[in-house]
Amino acid sequence: TQLLEQSPQFLSIQEGENLTVYCNSSSVFSSLQWYRQEPGEGPVLLVTVVTGGEVKKLKRLTFQFGDARKDSSLHITAAQPGDTGLYLCAVRYGNKLVFGAGTILRVKS
Amino acid sequence: NAGVMQNPRHLVRRRGQEARLRCSPMKGHSHVYWYRQLPEEGLKFMVYLQKENIIDESGMPKERFSAEFPKEGPSILRIQQVVRGDSAAYFCASSGGGSTEAFFGQGTRLTVV
Numbered sequence: 182t183q184l185l186e187q188s189p190q191f192l193s194i195q196e197g198e199n200l201t202v203y204c205n206s207s208s209v210f211s212s213l214q215w216y217r218q219e220p221g222e223g224p225v226l227l228v229t230v231v232t233g234g235e236v237k238k239l240k241r242l243t244f245q246f247g248d249a250r251k252d253s254s255l256h257i258t259a260a261q262p263g264d265t266g267l268y269l270c271a272v273r274y275g276n277k278l279v280f281g282a283g284t285i286l287r288v289k290s
Numbered sequence: 291n292a293g294v295m296q297n298p299r300h301l302v303r304r305r306g307q308e309a310r311l312r313c314s315p316m317k318g319h320s321h322v323y324w325y326r327q328l329p330e331e332g333l334k335f336m337v338y339l340q341k342e343n344i345i346d347e348s349g350m351p352k353e354r355f356s357a358e359f360p361k362e363g364p365s366i367l368r369i370q371q372v373v374r375g376d377s378a379a380y381f382c383a384s385s386g387g388g389s390t391e392a393f394f395g396q397g398t399r400l401t402v403v
Contacts, residue, residue: 282331
């Protein structure tokens with residue numbers, strides 16, 4: 182069983198549409214991170230959320246940490262082709278930084 | 291992630307050869323993680339090291355794989371007697387002591403032929 186479950190696994194949308202991807206767990210975490218990975222590149226840290234209920238915005242991206250700190254969502258407004266990539270959530274679990282399996286987002290122009 | 295340097299970017303090895311992957315962490319970072327990734331999949335934890343110490347190697351295969359992070363120089367992930375199933379992208383990430391945030395290199399894509 183995965184520590185972090187991400188959904189959907191794959192999302193293909195048209196430019197201009199809105200979307201939300203999710204990261205869920207049955208465990209409680211002190212913080213959670215979101216990364217984006219483009220093909221052929223390493224993951225890039227987008228945001229860290231630490232407080233239950235916290236909302237952070239990064240341009241058209243809105244990140245929310247669940248009240249119970251077990252889950253998180255990433256909402257993208259008016260998606261653009263440049264948003265295409267693999268979106269990964271990650272948490273510190275013991276000594277490890279553990280990642281979910283990711284959501285592959287493809288934005289078509 | 292610009293500060294984490296991995297080399298080589300691409301590595302081709304024949305079955306049975308050794309693969310040596312290098313990672314120089316961001317300046318000031320003393321913690322290094324190694325991950326393995328298959329196409330369009332998430333990152334699988336392999337090992338977590340601090341300078342001169344292996345902290346957690348629970349994700350590393352028991353045979354043929356080893357990792358080190360010496361006092362001086364880069365961290366090295368070594369794969370001996372490579373097999374086709376070792377073909378993957380290997381990423382390293384670094385973090386500062388006590389930080390939960392990790393910064394990744396661009397990865398080494400290993401192809402075993």
